[in-house]
Amino acid sequence: MKVKLHGTRGSYPVSTAQNQKYGGNTPCVEVTEGRQRIIMDAGTGILGIDFGAYQDSDRIDIFLTHLHMDHIQGLAFCKPLFNPNQKIVIWGPADSEESLKTRLNRFLSPPLFPIPLRDIPSQLEICEMPNQAVEVGPFRILSEYISHPGPTLGYRVESGGKVLTYMPDHEPTIGRQGLYPEDEWVSGFDLAANADLLIHDSQYDAGEYQQKFGWGHSSLDMAVEYAERTGVKKLVLFHHDPNHSDAQLDEMFRAIVQNRSLDFSVEMAVQGAEIAV
Ligand SMILES: [Zn+2]
Numbered sequence: 035m036k037v038k039l040h041g042t043r044g045s046y047p048v049s050t051a052q053n054q055k056y057g058g059n060t061p062c063v064e065v066t067e068g069r070q071r072i073i074m075d076a077g078t079g080i081l082g083i084d085f086g087a088y089q090d091s092d093r094i095d096i097f098l099t100h101l102h103m104d105h106i107q108g109l110a111f112c113k114p115l116f117n118p119n120q121k122i123v124i125w126g127p128a129d130s131e132e133s134l135k136t137r138l139n140r141f142l143s144p145p146l147f148p149i150p151l152r153d154i155p156s157q158l159e160i161c162e163m164p165n166q167a168v169e170v171g172p173f174r175i176l177s178e179y180i181s182h183p184g185p186t187l188g189y190r191v192e193s194g195g196k197v198l199t200y201m202p203d204h205e206p207t208i209g210r211q212g213l214y215p216e217d218e219w220v221s222g223f224d225l226a227a228n229a230d231l232l233i234h235d236s237q238y239d240a241g242e243y244q245q246k247f248g249w250g251h252s253s254l255d256m257a258v259e260y261a262e263r264t265g266v267k268k269l270v271l272f273h274h275d276p277n278h279s280d281a282q283l284d285e286m287f288r289a290i291v292q293n294r295s296l297d298f299s300v301e302m303a304v305q306g307a308e309i310a311v
């Protein structure tokens with residue numbers, strides 16, 4: 035698999051001279067195997083995808099973790115949505131009150147957006163993730179609800195004997211100090227277990243986390259602890275806080291890796307980076 039990070043920023047997009055290194059677009063990750071691709075989340079990063087490389091005949095599958103604005107903001111401006119020959123399948127979390135389609139329609143309709151969902155020209159299908167694996171081309175995609183406000187999925191993508199786990203918004207220790215001692219109680223444990231690559235929320239430094247306990251995001255320390263516990267081979271720290279400059283992110287990364295011996299590799303998510311899995 036090839037994993038391209040089109041958007042790495044959490045909460046809202048930013049563009050200043052101080053955040054060019056890690057990028058300002060909100061979450062979107064494109065996963066490629068051969069000429070097959072799937073897209074994880076539709077933040078403003080989705081607007082950086084070269085859809086010209088997709089054929090009209092290719093189905094585009096977009097897997098949404100949840101419907102917070104930073105994960106769907108790019109959807110409305112995604113060109114293939116306006117191509118009547120294009121088949122697009124949007125997957126996402128179910129909710130006990132309203133369908134995924136109804137909830138998405140709140141954003142994709144006036145007054146927030148001029149065109150209601152029913153008038154989007156592409157061949158659009160909206161599917162709630164079932165409680166079992168979904169197969170798209172060479173990909174096998176599993177999901178589970180994980181700790182974050184509102185129904186939120188984590189994803190495990192398997193292809194070619196490799197595993198990518200995507201958890202951009204996740205606070206695994208919500209409501210307690212530290213991870214549960216029993217694996218089955220750790221949020222998303224089965225999704226992340228022994229993954230080749232884990233892309234995980236790391237919005238705060240340790241001090242900020244104390245102020246924002248229960249907001250649904252992790253500190254860098256927590257993401258590292260979670261990666262250690264689940265036995266992943268590589269961790270990418272993702273969903274950077276929009277208030278953190280490149281210099282601050284560099285410093286946060288230095289602080290997390292110094293004086294620590296880890297048996298997996300760890301790096302900061304950089305917009306535009308491509309990672310081979
Ligand atoms: Zn987010």
Ligand SMILES: [Zn+2]
Nearest residue numbers: 100102182203
């Ligand atoms: Zn969120």
